[in-house]
Amino acid sequence: MTVRLRPGLRVLRRTATEVQVGTDPRWAVLLSDLEPAEIEALTAAETLPDMQVLTTRRDVSPDRMRTLLDALRDAGLTTDTSPGRTIPGPAATEAASASLVRGTADAADVLRAREQRTVGVVGLGPTGLGVAVTLAASGVGTLVIDDDRPVRSADVGPSGYRWSDAGSPRTTAAARILRDVSPQLRLGSTPSPDVLVVVEHGAAAPERAQPAAHVRHPPPVRRDP
Known part of the structure; x- marks a missing residue:
């Protein structure tokens, strides 16, 4: 099982100690009191196929990173997927749009219904x-x-x-x-x-x-x- 950000979410550096995940005020989350290495790790999460690899970085505390990932999961900003379960082609853009508009953790459900x-x-x-x-x-x-x-x-x-x-x-x-x-x-x-x-x-x-x-x-x- 892999953990990824919901399709289409952005991770934005706000200050030297803060990042914001998402831009929609309905579910955007601000993570504060972060170390520089933690900010670097989180801003890389947009393109990671599995965010759990962040806990293996040598420049961050594994326990601290698990806490941050749990906070994102509790806020509904991540989705748990099976390895290799990706949306191919132009439908990936539709999945990102559905995720951002509907706020659902697994926009692939929308595409499965369309299918x-x-x-x-x-x-x-x-x-x-x-x-x-x-x-x-x-x-x-x-x-x-x-x-x-x-x-x-x-x-x-x-x-x-x-x-x-x-x-x-x-x-x-x-x-x-x-x-x-x-x-x-x-x-x-x-x-x-x-x-x-x-x-x-x-x-x-x-x-x-x-x-x-x-x-x-x-x-x-x-x-x-």
Whole structure:
């Protein structure tokens, strides 16, 4: 078992004898009466895979450092994880954001919940593909994508389509792009996603929202340029 700071927390030197862990007033902690070596050790904690190694430093007291780590644990600023249990890729940024916003010790729980969700995206023009890429990068486990219209030359650009994609079905090109962003992403065909986003060039055709017929609220609809 390893002990790490919650994702996204900063350790800031305040004075010659103080450091502050975290910047949010809801849970930031000020550690005072510190020795220079203790401050150096704590400011290095942001990037350590296991903060327990700080107790092995020769320039600090092991008992004193354990006391400081216990104070951070009691304040909910650390998370206990199994070795090798890290969040890969862009989802790591999502974990840090969730930890800072929610104040949860293990933001990976949020991503594990997302991994069980299915979102449908109907309409894969530049806007729809951008939505799908964002969902994949944020850790959504399954995407149901639907748009067999060909990629247009006007679609090529920051959304992810390449010139070589022009003329190919949008679904085919989008699947390649999404797998590049999130190799573990599942591209499903379930007719019952948890959320459906419909992106249309003009007025939304009701029949294109059929996968969301079971959803209590109407699907979000966005117009594609």
